[in-house]
Amino acid sequence: MAIDxxxxxxxxxxxxxxRLRALKAAQQLLENPEAEDEENDVNVKFRNYLPHDKQLQEGKLVPPQLPKFEDPIASEPPIDEKKEDPFLNIAPKKPNWDLRRDVQKKLDKLEKRTQKAIFQLMGMLVDCNRDGSETSIKGILDFPSSGTSNIINLSNKKKKRSWLKKMVKVMILGTKQWLGYIIQLKFKSELKTKLRTWAA
Known part of the structure; x- marks a missing residue:
């Protein structure tokens, strides 16, 4: 009986x-009812990785549809750029091109002054035509560039106009010739200094 x-x-x-195992399992189910479902059905989502396993390929997400980006620069028409001839850079430049470049600011100033002087002379011409008096013409003739102001007798209006037009032309040509002379002098002086340095 001992065996029984x-x-x-x-x-x-x-x-x-x-019974204890069953109670423990029931208690765990009451605490976490979804735990078993998650353990049995594991879904792995791949956004950037394409898995080699066919079972895992089902978890690959479809790439999202992004809105189209319109580039504001691309919508503008292209600006026509000036196309330079590549052979222009090959051709030799004049020997005084750098001097002309350096004097260009002074040339621009003188051009403005010339235009201003022409405008003033034309205004004086209009004043002379209105007045008709010789005193206003003498005021025009007294500026230093006219060496023959005392000799000329301008009694006729047509002579006055033609003489003033000639004076304007002489002033314009005079400033341009003067600038050309300055450029030549500067070029010659630089050339002399270069020759001296080469000779030494």
Whole structure:
């Protein structure tokens, strides 16, 4: 009978263990009912990676549809750029091109002054035509560039106009010739200094 009692005790202990396991499982289900579902159904999402396994390829996400970006610069018409002839840079430049470039600011100033002087002379011419008096013409003739102001007798209006036009032309040509002379002098002086340095 001792053997029967031991078997019954073992069976009772085994049954008790089974009940305890069942209670433990029921308690875990009550605490986390979704835990088993998540463990059984694991979904891995791939955004940038394409897996080699066919089972995992189902988890590949479709790339999102992005709105079209319109480039504001591309919509503008292209600006026509001046295309320079590549052979222009090959041709030799004049020997005084750098001097002309350096004197260009002074030339621009003198051009403005010339235009201003022409405008003043034309205004004086209009004043002379209105007045008709010789005193206003003498005022015009007294500026330093006219060496023959005392000799000329301008009594006729047509002579006055033609003489003033000639004076304007002489002033314009005089400033241009004067600038050309300055450029030549500067070029000659630089050339002399270069020759001296080369000779030494």
């Amino acid at each position: 009692e031991e078997e019954t005790i073992e069976q009772a202990a085994e049954a008790r263990r089974e």
